Amino acid sequence: MNDLIRRTAAETAAAIADGEVSAVEVAQAHLDRIGEVDDKVHAFLHLAAETALQSARRVDERRAAGEPLGALAGVPVAVKDVFTTKGLPTTCGSRILDGWVPPYDATVVRRLADAGLVVLGKTNMDEFAMGSSTEHSAFGPTHNPWDLDRIPGGSGGGSAAAVAAFEAPLAVGTDTGGSIRQPAAVTGTVGAKPTYGGVSRYGIVALASSLDQAGPCARTVLDAALLHAMIGGHDPLDSTSIDAPVPPVVEAARRAGVSGLKVGVVRELSGAGYQPGVEQRFREAVALLEELGAEVREVSCPHFTYGLPAYYLILPSEASSNLARFDAMRYGLRVEDGLAGAEEVMARTREAGFGDEVKRRIILGTYALSSGYYDAYYGQAQRVRTLIGRDFRAAYELVDVLVSPATPVTAFRLGERVDDPLSMYLNDLCTIPANLDGGPALSVPCGVAPEDGLPVGLQVMAPALADDRCYRVAAALEAALADRWGSVLLDEAPAL
Amino acid sequence: MTAATSSYDDILTRFEPVIGLETHVELGTASKLFCGCSTTFGGEPNSQVCPTCLGLPGSLPVTNRLAVEHTIRIGLALHCTIAAWCRFARKNYFYPDMPKDYQISQYDEPLCTDGYLDVEVGGESVRVGIERVHLEEDTGKSLHVGGATGRIHGASHSLVDYNRAGIPLVEIVTRPVEGIGAEVAKAYVAELRDVLRSLGVSDVRMEQGSMRCDVNVSLRRPGAPYGTRTETKNLNSLRSVERAVRSEVERQAPLLEAGERIVQETRHFDESTGRSRPGRSKEEAQDYRYFPEPDLVPLAPAEEEVERIRATLPEAPSVVRRRLANEHGFSPLEMAQMSGAGVVDLVAETVAAGAPAGEARGWWLSYLAQKANESSVEPADLSVTPEQVARVVALVADGSLTNRMARQVVDGVLAGEGSPDEVVELRGLRVVGDDAALGAAVDDAIAAQPDVADKIRAGKVAAAGALVGAVMKATGGQAEAARVRELVLQRLGPA
Numbered sequence: 001m002n003d004l005i006r007r008t009a010a011e012t013a014a015a016i017a018d019g020e021v022s023a024v025e026v027a028q029a030h031l032d033r034i035g036e037v038d039d040k041v042h043a044f045l046h047l048a049a050e051t052a053l054q055s056a057r058r059v060d061e062r063r064a065a066g067e068p069l070g071a072l073a074g075v076p077v078a079v080k081d082v083f084t085t086k087g088l089p090t091t092c093g094s095r096i097l098d099g100w101v102p103p104y105d106a107t108v109v110r111r112l113a114d115a116g117l118v119v120l121g122k123t124n125m126d127e128f129a130m131g132s133s134t135e136h137s138a139f140g141p142t143h144n145p146w147d148l149d150r151i152p153g154g155s156g157g158g159s160a161a162a163v164a165a166f167e168a169p170l171a172v173g174t175d176t177g178g179s180i181r182q183p184a185a186v187t188g189t190v191g192a193k194p195t196y197g198g199v200s201r202y203g204i205v206a207l208a209s210s211l212d213q214a215g216p217c218a219r220t221v222l223d224a225a226l227l228h229a230m231i232g233g234h235d236p237l238d239s240t241s242i243d244a245p246v247p248p249v250v251e252a253a254r255r256a257g258v259s260g261l262k263v264g265v266v267r268e269l270s271g272a273g274y275q276p277g278v279e280q281r282f283r284e285a286v287a288l289l290e291e292l293g294a295e296v297r298e299v300s301c302p303h304f305t306y307g308l309p310a311y312y313l314i315l316p317s318e319a320s321s322n323l324a325r326f327d328a329m330r331y332g333l334r335v336e337d338g339l340a341g342a343e344e345v346m347a348r349t350r351e352a353g354f355g356d357e358v359k360r361r362i363i364l365g366t367y368a369l370s371s372g373y374y375d376a377y378y379g380q381a382q383r384v385r386t387l388i389g390r391d392f393r394a395a396y397e398l399v400d401v402l403v404s405p406a407t408p409v410t411a412f413r414l415g416e417r418v419d420d421p422l423s424m425y426l427n428d429l430c431t432i433p434a435n436l437d438g439g440p441a442l443s444v445p446c447g448v449a450p451e452d453g454l455p456v457g458l459q460v461m462a463p464a465l466a467d468d469r470c471y472r473v474a475a476a477l478e479a480a481l482a483d484r485w486g487s488v489l490l491d492e493a494p495a496l
Numbered sequence: 497m498t499a500a501t502s503s504y505d506d507i508l509t510r511f512e513p514v515i516g517l518e519t520h521v522e523l524g525t526a527s528k529l530f531c532g533c534s535t536t537f538g539g540e541p542n543s544q545v546c547p548t549c550l551g552l553p554g555s556l557p558v559t560n561r562l563a564v565e566h567t568i569r570i571g572l573a574l575h576c577t578i579a580a581w582c583r584f585a586r587k588n589y590f591y592p593d594m595p596k597d598y599q600i601s602q603y604d605e606p607l608c609t610d611g612y613l614d615v616e617v618g619g620e621s622v623r624v625g626i627e628r629v630h631l632e633e634d635t636g637k638s639l640h641v642g643g644a645t646g647r648i649h650g651a652s653h654s655l656v657d658y659n660r661a662g663i664p665l666v667e668i669v670t671r672p673v674e675g676i677g678a679e680v681a682k683a684y685v686a687e688l689r690d691v692l693r694s695l696g697v698s699d700v701r702m703e704q705g706s707m708r709c710d711v712n713v714s715l716r717r718p719g720a721p722y723g724t725r726t727e728t729k730n731l732n733s734l735r736s737v738e739r740a741v742r743s744e745v746e747r748q749a750p751l752l753e754a755g756e757r758i759v760q761e762t763r764h765f766d767e768s769t770g771r772s773r774p775g776r777s778k779e780e781a782q783d784y785r786y787f788p789e790p791d792l793v794p795l796a797p798a799e800e801e802v803e804r805i806r807a808t809l810p811e812a813p814s815v816v817r818r819r820l821a822n823e824h825g826f827s828p829l830e831m832a833q834m835s836g837a838g839v840v841d842l843v844a845e846t847v848a849a850g851a852p853a854g855e856a857r858g859w860w861l862s863y864l865a866q867k868a869n870e871s872s873v874e875p876a877d878l879s880v881t882p883e884q885v886a887r888v889v890a891l892v893a894d895g896s897l898t899n900r901m902a903r904q905v906v907d908g909v910l911a912g913e914g915s916p917d918e919v920v921e922l923r924g925l926r927v928v929g930d931d932a933a934l935g936a937a938v939d940d941a942i943a944a945q946p947d948v949a950d951k952i953r954a955g956k957v958a959a960a961g962a963l964v965g966a967v968m969k970a971t972g973g974q975a976e977a978a979r980v981r982e983l984v985l986q987r988l989g990p991a
Contacts (some may be wrong), residue, residue, distance in 0.1 A: 324597035
């Protein structure tokens with residue numbers, strides 16, 4: 001395997017800055033790798049080879065001209081197909097947007113370009129980010145590089161798989177209920193959901209506006225932190241964007257000490273439904289943190305139990321409204337053969353353009369917001385959301401961070417759960433509370449489960465705007481585990 | 497009095513009308529409510545749009561602060577309570593001219609609540625309760641092509657112009673007003689228009705649609721509970737508001753008297769027939785599935801901010817009217833005329849610039865009102881300022897201009913020729929005030945018409961008009977007729 005694709009983003013950026021390699025060579029190496037393995041992985045929906053090489057060339061020219069380069073200049077990045085990209089298709093994994101080329105860039109995409117990162121292409125996802133396996137993509141599923149018969153997680157399975165398969169050192173995703181962290185956990189990569197409002201949502205095709213948050217996917221904690229710092233920060237185009245500096249995530253990832261840090265293990269995120277190997281690796285990781293000087297204690301968050309049902313009322317409600325605009329009037333698919341009026345065109349287009357899971361959630365949400373049901377469903381779910389927030393607040397009176405397994409189980413087989421929505425929804429049991437609360441959370445690999453040899457992720461959660469604590473704990477664990485294993489976890493992945 | 501009118505009055509002896517008004521006002525902000533696009537009226541279709549007001553996937557709204565401030569200003573002028581914290585809500589329904597298929601509006605948390613507006617009906621003050629004032633975005637505009645009527649029925653296809661999508665609208669909702677009927681509806685809308693104009697938040701041009709009203713009307717027997725109401729939509733003149741209420745009262749009364757029930761529905765008023773036709777029935781109304789807009793942070797105007805806005809509120813038009821009436825002796829009828837023509841502020845400013853009240857009122861109500869009407873603009877939009885009008889009035893008063901010349905000066909100002917003094921200079925308009933020159937002209941006229949001169953000498957003073965006319969003609973109108981007459985009579989005078 002080409003050495004260029006196995007380097008971390010930090011190493012690649014340094015090598016480009018030093019002139020050891022050119023950005024064009026790095027981009028080409030990754031494009032070659034994609035050409036070599038992506039017919040098996042199917043991480044990408046659209047490749048942008050030409051523009052990628054162009055932006056790489058610009059970085060090389062700027063370097064040659066002696067201009068200062070950003071911390072990740074010349075590093076390739078994969079972008080989840082939920083971000084708008086000017087001149088590059090954006091489908092959100094849906095037929096209804098097939099062929100749409102946005103006239104504008106998402107703020108995150110703009111920031112990547114401004115910092116000299118090289119966008120390789122757009123990655124696969126569950127349709128409109130609804131799912132935990134990418135099997136709900138209208139363009140076929142992505143395969144887990146650890147085992148091609150298994151799911152890579154979702155909705156951002158394409159981004160996680162691209163990183164795990166060494167097709168890109170970095171990717172950006174979005175996390176509404178775990179869509180960055182759950183794929184990271186099951187692919188042995190690092191994925192972070194920043195504090196809500198920490199990264200601009202402008203140009204992210206909305207699933208559930210009050211939950212959606214963009215974040216980084218990488219192979220190391222430091223790389224994730226570098227990308228987080230690059231895409232984060234206030235954006236006047238997003239009203240919900242926080243007007244405060246990005247938390248010092250890079251410094252935290254470099255410092256990597258947990259001595260004296262109070263770590264709470266969430267009692268409710270374990271037990272029945274959790275795979276024994278997942279729980280075992282999680283417990284070992286917690287013990288390791290204790291060895292490193294953390295003060296570990298168990299903490300109860302009693303309302304987390306109601307997180308999943310509340311989430312499945314709030315998300316579909318917002319989604320039913322956010323997805324109303326796909327009505328064939330201005331862009332995307334249009335079914336109009338022989339149809340008389342606009343209403344009919346709208347109905348038939350939506351019938352043909354949306355997949356089953358999208359329709360299921362639109363119907364759920366429409367129902368939950370209906371007059372006479374609003375208070376019992378949407379209203380009640382919002383009250384649960386408030387209670388979950390109180391659980392977090394109470395826990396952070398006692399501890400600095402909370403930890404749990406990132407997912408109850410390791411990667412399951414493609415097709416195993418796709419017809420059983422409820423068992424699919426359970427994958428997000430551990431990740432949903434942080435979305436409901438808004439605080440930051442991150443998944444970092446903590447080993448492979450003994451029974452199936454598949455990666456397990458440990459989730460670190462922290463209070464709003466204390467994203468750096470997640471990176472501090474994850475980096476400490478990553479370093480200690482690398483010492484123990486003698487290499488990074490992904491080296492264990494079966495070679496493609 | 498027409499038959500319809502007497503029938504209306506007759507109905508009011510048996511039924512009590514209950515009316516409520518919802519008024520939509522387009523705010524005069526330079527940019528739209530949630531994006532930076534221009535709000536200028538009349539641009540090329542779809543030339544004032546961006547990802548946000550087109551509702552493109554991924555786009556987000558950001559609230560226009562000035563629009564919020566204007567809404568607070570309106571709320572304060574209407575004596576409302578301003579919410580310390582409130583949210584926008586999404587009103588969900590599918591329609592091609594609605595880019596997101598939901599409208600960002602306000603639902604159960606309006607920005608302003610519980611106010612009132614006092615209006616005069618038949619010399620009595622009536623307090624109209626204001627239930628709420630809220631802020632929302634306008635939709636695009638559909639154009640149905642290929643049909644005879646321009647309506648959707650019969651059209652071959654439709655086009656949508658999204659320039660209007662996202663323009664800030666304020667909705668002002670009254671509480672039910674019992675027992676008065678059409679006059680209060682008209683008086684309320686007129687007073688509201690004056691208030692909004694004085695606040696400078698909107699150009700309130702009903703004919704262009706920047707202010708439009710929906711009127712709810714129901715009838716009840718005196719003392720009975722409210723009857724079923726209908727809502728007549730999109731009335732765009734004071735006259736239509738009044739006519740729509742009358743026509744609806746006249747439609748409902750016979751139905752009720754025949755024991756039929758009123759269908760709760762929206763109705764559309766036809767200007768040409770003066771009648772309304774049914775629209776959507778409320779009984780099959782859509783469920784808008786309102787919920788708090790998650791893309792926007794709540795509005796939380798600070799108390800100091802609200803007080804700052806309160807401190808900048810202008811005098812209420814009713815107060816201005818009272819003051820003007822007291823100071824200058826305007827009669828209630830004159831005040832009503834000025835108010836109806838939208839010139840109260842202009843008259844007040846002209847008076848403040850030194851013109852006598854009667855002159856100021858006369859200019860704005862007659863010549864300038866006519867000029868405004870000719871070019872289909874509001875008097876306030878004429879390119880002549882109250883100060884300039886006052887200057888013209890002063891020039892007439894000191895004898896520099898005749899009234900006819902004064903109108904020419906105003907024409908020149910309106911045509912962009914400069915200030916009144918510059919127009920006087922440019923057009924060479926000046927009363928021939930020199931008695932020697934005038935005297936010569938008078939002598940010429942007497943010499944030219946000796947028979948007339950004789951009549952005057954014989955005591956027929958009325959004949960002097962012929963000589964005055966001749967002198968005026970000889971001086972090209974630049975003489976003061978009264979002075980000419982004086983000179984004629986001096987020379988021939990029996991006086």
